[in-house]
Amino acid sequence: MASLLQTTSRTWAEVEQMLASGDVQGKLAKEDLPTPALCVDLDALNGNIQRMATYARDHGRALRPHGKSHKCSQIAHLTLQAGAAGACSAKLGEAEAFAAAGIDSILVTTPMVGRHRIERAVRLASRISDLILVLDHAQNADDLNAAAAAAGVQLHVALDLNVTNRTGVAPGADAIALAEHVARLPHLTLKGIQAYAGHASHVIGFAERAASSLEAMAPAIATRRALEAKGIPCPWLSGASTGTYNIDGEMDGLTELQPGSYLFMDLDYDRIGGPTGDRFDDFANSLTVLSTVYSMPGREQAILDAGLKAFATDMPFPPVVKGIEGAVYSFAGDEHARLDVRRSSLPVALGDRLELVIPHCDPTVNLYDRIFATRGQQVEAVWRIDARGMST
Ligand SMILES: Cc1ncc(COP(=O)(O)O)c(C=O)c1O
Numbered sequence: 001m002a003s004l005l006q007t008t009s010r011t012w013a014e015v016e017q018m019l020a021s022g023d024v025q026g027k028l029a030k031e032d033l034p035t036p037a038l039c040v041d042l043d044a045l046n047g048n049i050q051r052m053a054t055y056a057r058d059h060g061r062a063l064r065p066h067g068k069s070h071k072c073s074q075i076a077h078l079t080l081q082a083g084a085a086g087a088c089s090a091k092l093g094e095a096e097a098f099a100a101a102g103i104d105s106i107l108v109t110t111p112m113v114g115r116h117r118i119e120r121a122v123r124l125a126s127r128i129s130d131l132i133l134v135l136d137h138a139q140n141a142d143d144l145n146a147a148a149a150a151a152g153v154q155l156h157v158a159l160d161l162n163v164t165n166r167t168g169v170a171p172g173a174d175a176i177a178l179a180e181h182v183a184r185l186p187h188l189t190l191k192g193i194q195a196y197a198g199h200a201s202h203v204i205g206f207a208e209r210a211a212s213s214l215e216a217m218a219p220a221i222a223t224r225r226a227l228e229a230k231g232i233p234c235p236w237l238s239g240a241s242t243g244t245y246n247i248d249g250e251m252d253g254l255t256e257l258q259p260g261s262y263l264f265m266d267l268d269y270d271r272i273g274g275p276t277g278d279r280f281d282d283f284a285n286s287l288t289v290l291s292t293v294y295s296m297p298g299r300e301q302a303i304l305d306a307g308l309k310a311f312a313t314d315m316p317f318p319p320v321v322k323g324i325e326g327a328v329y330s331f332a333g334d335e336h337a338r339l340d341v342r343r344s345s346l347p348v349a350l351g352d353r354l355e356l357v358i359p360h361c362d363p364t365v366n367l368y369d370r371i372f373a374t375r376g377q378q379v380e381a382v383w384r385i386d387a388r389g390m391s392t
Helices: 012-021 042-058 073-081 092-100 115-125 138-151 173-183 206-229 361-365
Strands: 037-041 087-089 105-108 130-135 155-160 188-195 236-239 287-295 301-304 328-331 337-340 353-357 370-375 378-384
Touching: 037 042, 042 073, 042 370, 073 087, 073 092, 073 378, 087 092, 092 105, 092 115, 115 130, 115 138, 115 155, 130 138, 138 155, 138 173, 138 188, 155 173, 173 188, 173 206, 188 206, 206 236, 287 361
Parallel strands: 037 370, 087 105, 105 130, 130 155, 155 188, 188 236
Antiparallel strands: 037 287, 287 301, 287 353, 301 337, 328 337, 370 378
């Protein structure tokens, strides 16, 4: 009977040492990793980074990839090396982690309401050259201005426009009144507008998605023009998602793209469809969870070590096994999954390593402390997910 131990000649203590120090290049293979393990395929990731960067460059848009997807400053740095203008973060905690890793232009895409956020935001603004905060209320603008005055800093702010029935001031008259208010506050500098039409990002069918996003974004573009017409400079309008990058990116008036999921892709995005087919394949699935078959109760099913705690479970469809057709995954508890292998295109045996494509990338990444950057079967790097859990 074949051994179920991994093939490396190193002891586990040596592997642990390498994983802890990050000194893995040329030394470790995927089969050496403890599972469940979050892995990113470097060729696919770099391809995604380059494709979006090329699109933005060719269309004269700045690119500020959203860090809420990867939560990993090393990935943010890869996007900066490919020409990104900076990073987005959803929460201030993520921005603090990115700033600690040397990223100095960060847009925080949610409002800074509450004392803990405002004090930390002002502190962060005094540390990095370009922290951009969004706001949607005059009282919040006053609070930020007062905190900035007390600390002696100038805050860069943008109007958060409500184009998706979430946060944000209404486009048009309300937004213009808020911009006029901000323009009177000496410690705030108005950079422009953020308008993220999140509801359009996953609309299935390219034409339907384009119609949804155009309808949502038109008032944002009109608001920008109206501000300029009133003599309130508005040189910046940031928005778009992975699903709408090449829709919003064609709009006259949008200056910056802020997609995030394109770096990894997931099953939820695969199914939205592109201009020429049912599958949205502009970007490749780079992210997987590596799992081990650790029980085979009979010939028809295999039990995996990646269950509910290994994936975000908000989607109505389960993970999919990469490279094997017909093996059907279902959750079998917190730590377990069941794989129905009756129609599997390949045999599955105890100890096998299987890679699972992820239903929803952002909340899945947030379950892991580190991500293994792989090329083929080799592990090239171990990256800390340094903004993991930074949700305040
Ligand atoms: C404000 C904002 N901008 C951009 C994005 C990126 O969207 P996606 O990951 O779909 O590309 C998100 C994602 O939720 C977001 O909340």
